[in-house]
Amino acid sequence: MLPRTLSETLSNVMGVPASTAVIFMRQLREAKLLSKSGRGRAAADMTPLDAARAMVAMAATPRPFHAVEAHDQFANTKLAQHSTGGLLDTLPETDGISAVAALIERYVNGQVDQHFKTTGVTWEARASAVDLVFMVTPPVSIQFRIVVNNQLVESRNYIQEGAVAPQADLREYRRLSGRTFMALADAFNAFMREDFLSA
Incomplete structure (x- = not known):
């Protein structure tokens, strides 16, 4: 997948303005993340890790010029707790961004879809x-x-190492659904089909 396609896909599915998504990508690219x-057709193919880094930065901050700082905070997360068995146990323990990349890969290669078919989750x-x-x-x-039928079936939590919890109870969070991963998988798979057909 080309960088522009990744930027457009994330912009569409995450509701980030297209120009802002481009700046996020540029900030991460300039930080060698x-x-x-090359450029244009010679541009590097984006990987699931590239997609994970961009997605995490966009989820973590609305400010593209803070993309690298946001990425670095989430790159410093480590597995803290998890349920046993199931799809999420196949994710790496190293850090949260690697786990996001692995989940994208599992969507791309059909493992998530197969898991849901096996466990009876409707389309x-x-x-x-x-x-x-x-x-x-x-x-x-x-x-x-x-979460299936309003019940938590599996969970896996990666927490930033060495950070001190704030005294205040008010904390900010953002949530992404499987729809984001499905859109990324569709974009990766469309690129692979196009690449295969042009070979």
Whole structure:
């Protein structure tokens, strides 16, 4: 997938203005956090890790010039707790961004869809069955959840290491549903089909 396609996909599904999504991507690319080589057709193919980094930055802050700082906070999250068994246990324990990238890969290669078929989750419920909650007030965290019929079935939580919890109870969070991952998977798969057909 080309950087422009990733930027457009994230803009559409996350509700971020297109020009703002471009600035997010530029900030991350200049910090060497996104694949880079050439421009236009020679631009580097975006990977699930690139998509995860951009998505996390956009979820973490509305300000594109804070994209790198937001990325770095979430890159410093470590697995803190998880349920046993199921799809989410296949995600890496290293950090939250790597886990987001792995979840994108599982959507792209059909593992999430297969998991839901096996567990009997209806097609209509699949877009909302998986969600990610980004706690953006330090200590930042990413909570992966699978909720079916209003019941929490699986969860996995990555929390920022070394951050001190605030004294205030009011904390800010953002939530993304499986719809975001489905849109990314569609874009990656369309790119792979196009690449295959042009070969």
